[in-house]
Amino acid sequence: MNVVISYDISEDKRRTKIHNILKSYGQWVQYSVFECQLSDTQYAKLRWRLNKLIKPDTDSIRFYFLCACCFGKVERVGGEPLYDDTIFFAECADG
Amino acid sequence: MGTVYITQEDAFIGKTDERLHVKFDKKTILDVPLIKIDGVVVLGRATISPAAISELLERHIPLTFLAETGRYLGRLEPEVSKNIFVRKAQWQAAGESVQAIHVVQGFVRGKLKNYRNMLIRRQREFPDLDLAAYITRLEQAIAPIDTTNSINSLRGLEGAGSAAYFSCFHQLIRATEFTFTTRSRRPPTDPVNSLLSFGYSLLRHDIQGAIDIVGFDPYLGYLHCERYGRPALALDLMEEFRPLIVDAVVLSALNKRLLTSAEFVTEPLSHAVSLTWEGRKTFLRLYAQKKQSEFKHPVLGRKCSYQEAFELQARLLAKYLMGEIEKYPPLVLK
Numbered sequence: 322m323n324v325v326i327s328y329d330i331s332e333d334k335r336r337t338k339i340h341n342i343l344k345s346y347g348q349w350v351q352y353s354v355f356e357c358q359l360s361d362t363q364y365a366k367l368r369w370r371l372n373k374l375i376k377p378d379t380d381s382i383r384f385y386f387l388c389a390c391c392f393g394k395v396e397r398v399g400g401e402p403l404y405d406d407t408i409f410f411a412e413c414a415d416g
Numbered sequence: 417m418g419t420v421y422i423t424q425e426d427a428f429i430g431k432t433d434e435r436l437h438v439k440f441d442k443k444t445i446l447d448v449p450l451i452k453i454d455g456v457v458v459l460g461r462a463t464i465s466p467a468a469i470s471e472l473l474e475r476h477i478p479l480t481f482l483a484e485t486g487r488y489l490g491r492l493e494p495e496v497s498k499n500i501f502v503r504k505a506q507w508q509a510a511g512e513s514v515q516a517i518h519v520v521q522g523f524v525r526g527k528l529k530n531y532r533n534m535l536i537r538r539q540r541e542f543p544d545l546d547l548a549a550y551i552t553r554l555e556q557a558i559a560p561i562d563t564t565n566s567i568n569s570l571r572g573l574e575g576a577g578s579a580a581y582f583s584c585f586h587q588l589i590r591a592t593e594f595t596f597t598t599r600s601r602r603p604p605t606d607p608v609n610s611l612l613s614f615g616y617s618l619l620r621h622d623i624q625g626a627i628d629i630v631g632f633d634p635y636l637g638y639l640h641c642e643r644y645g646r647p648a649l650a651l652d653l654m655e656e657f658r659p660l661i662v663d664a665v666v667l668s669a670l671n672k673r674l675l676t677s678a679e680f681v682t683e684p685l686s687h688a689v690s691l692t693w694e695g696r697k698t699f700l701r702l703y704a705q706k707k708q709s710e711f712k713h714p715v716l717g718r719k720c721s722y723q724e725a726f727e728l729q730a731r732l733l734a735k736y737l738m739g740e741i742e743k744y745p746p747l748v749l750k
Contacts (some may be wrong), residue, residue: 345434345449363451408704409420409453410697411427411438411446 323392324366325385326355335374339382342370350401419455421482421700422462423693425484429458430465437468453477459658459696460484478628480621484690487603488617491624499631502640505737506632506649512567515737516638519744520570520650521561522708523639526656526746528558528577533750534659535581538588545587553580571639574655590671603688607680610689611669611699615662618703623657624650625728630734653729656746661722663701665706674698715745 326343328366330336343349346367347357359367387395397403420427420436428439436453438446456472456479458464458595464479469492479492509515532554539547557577564570586596596608597602604610627634637648639655656689666731669675679695691699707723720728729747736744 340431344447346451347449359451406418406448406452408418408701409446409448410700411420411422411429411440412424412697 322359322361323387323389324357324359324364325387326357326382328353328382329380329387330375331379335376335380338374340370342374348395348401348404354378356403417454418452419704420446420453422446422456422458423460423697423700424462424680425460427462428465429456429462429468430613431471432469450475450477455480455621455625457482457618463517478621480547482617482621487613488620491621493628501738502631502734504635505734506636509638509737510636517565517567517570517613519733519736520567520639522744522746523566523652523655524570524574525558525561526748527574527658528554528561529746529748530656531581532558532657533748534663535584544588547584547587550580550584553577567638570717574639588667589619591673592668593677603683603686605656605687605689607675607689608666609668610680610691611666611675612662614691614696614699615666615703616658618700619654619657619662620647622649622707622723623654623726626730627653629727630730632730632734639750653726653733656729656748657722657726660747660749661703661706669699669702674702711749714748 324347326347328336328339328343330339339348343355343357347355347360349355352379357367375382420438422438424438424440424445426440427445430437430439431450432447434450436446436448436450436456437444440545450471456477458479458481460483469479472492473494476494478494481489481491483489509519511719535547535551535554537553539545554577554620556581557573561570561573564573582599585608589596594606594608596606599612600606600609601613602615624634627647627650632649634647635647637650637652640646640648640653675691675695675698679698680689681692681693683690708721710719710721713720713725714717715732716728725747732741733744735741
């Protein structure tokens with residue numbers, strides 16, 4: 322499934338923690354916005370991990386689901402390009 | 417899902433949260449979610465933190481070590497699959513059994529037919545080439561496969577076919593700065609051989625991964641005989657994929673001038689030729705693109721990528737050995 326996750330967290334420390342968890346599940350595209358492509362299990366696990374952390378009365382996290390067809394139609398102007406997740410190189414920029 | 421290639425010498429591989437984290441000189445050079453990874457390949461030296469090792473094992477992500485030149489060194493394998501029935505069938509077919517002969521016929525036929533189709537295709541693309549004699553030699557090696565019932569004779573046919581193919585391989589290279597006379601390895605002493613060897617190492621990492629997932633014992637093969645520490649079954653299953661993936665990538669890299677002679681270095685004493693850092697990256701990228709490219713599987717009749725095909729072929733082999741299907745169909749592409 323394709324999920325756009327946005328969050329609004331009142332406290333800096335908790336926001337960093339949530340940001341850190343989300344980085345393990347998808348790509349950071351804007352301040353407080355992530356795009357993730359997840360399986361059902363991965364989504365459930367992410368939900369569970371976030372649930373443990375947040376304070377529902379002050380924080381909010383939103384999950385917007387996109388179908389495969391709509392996900393293909395997303396227009397992105399500027400900002401982070403989507404990474405190619407078929408190959409990753411670990412190397413130093415200056416060689 | 418992708419493979420991580422650690423090309424930075426002396427990198428540190430660690431883990432933060434659920435991500436693989438690669439550092440060099442105290443700077444982060446890669447930070448990817450583990451859920452996006454299905455393999456890690458280390459080229460050259462690297463340090464790996466204990467936490468990263470256990471996490472990779474836990475998630476069944478194989479870790480392969482290659483020397484800087486691409487020579488296969490070894491791998492850290494997750495627990496082998498618990499599918500004992502596959503392994504039992506694999507062992508029962510060991511030696512000169514009917515099943516072993518059948519699958520060896522399949523491997524050899526797959527490889528040689530792919531060689532032949534490759535030559536036919538090149539002949540069509542470049543009418544100035546004269547490959548007819550080699551195609552005939554290959555066909556002479558393919559024809560008796562189905563009636564040959566001894567594994568040793570099948571090995572002979574495979575050798576004859578490969579010899580025919582490699583004796584015209586130089587004609588397939590359209591870049592004048594590269595020549596190819598004969599296959600040399602351990603170490604490869606010219607650029608073309610060094611690319612082939614590097615490519616086969618990468619392919620072996622992928623095929624061995626597929627074999628593990630299906631539950632085979634990689635060290636018991638049929639075409640390749642057992643030798644200490646040699647993953648014979650991975651080498652067997654590689655045969656049909658060699659021309660389809662590695663040879664195709666090597667030829668396109670050279671013919672499209674994506675790699676030039678400036679990207680190779682020769683080691684003075686052993687004359688071993690290897691790629692430069694930049695060249696290696698280009699080649700890895702081409703290989704990864706090839707692996708992800710899609711085609712229609714001739715037996716299953718649906719689209720799949722080569723990456724998926726590794727596992728599909730391994731599963732077909734398992735089904736054949738367990739008696740669920742009549743024949744093992746090697747992957748032959750037109």
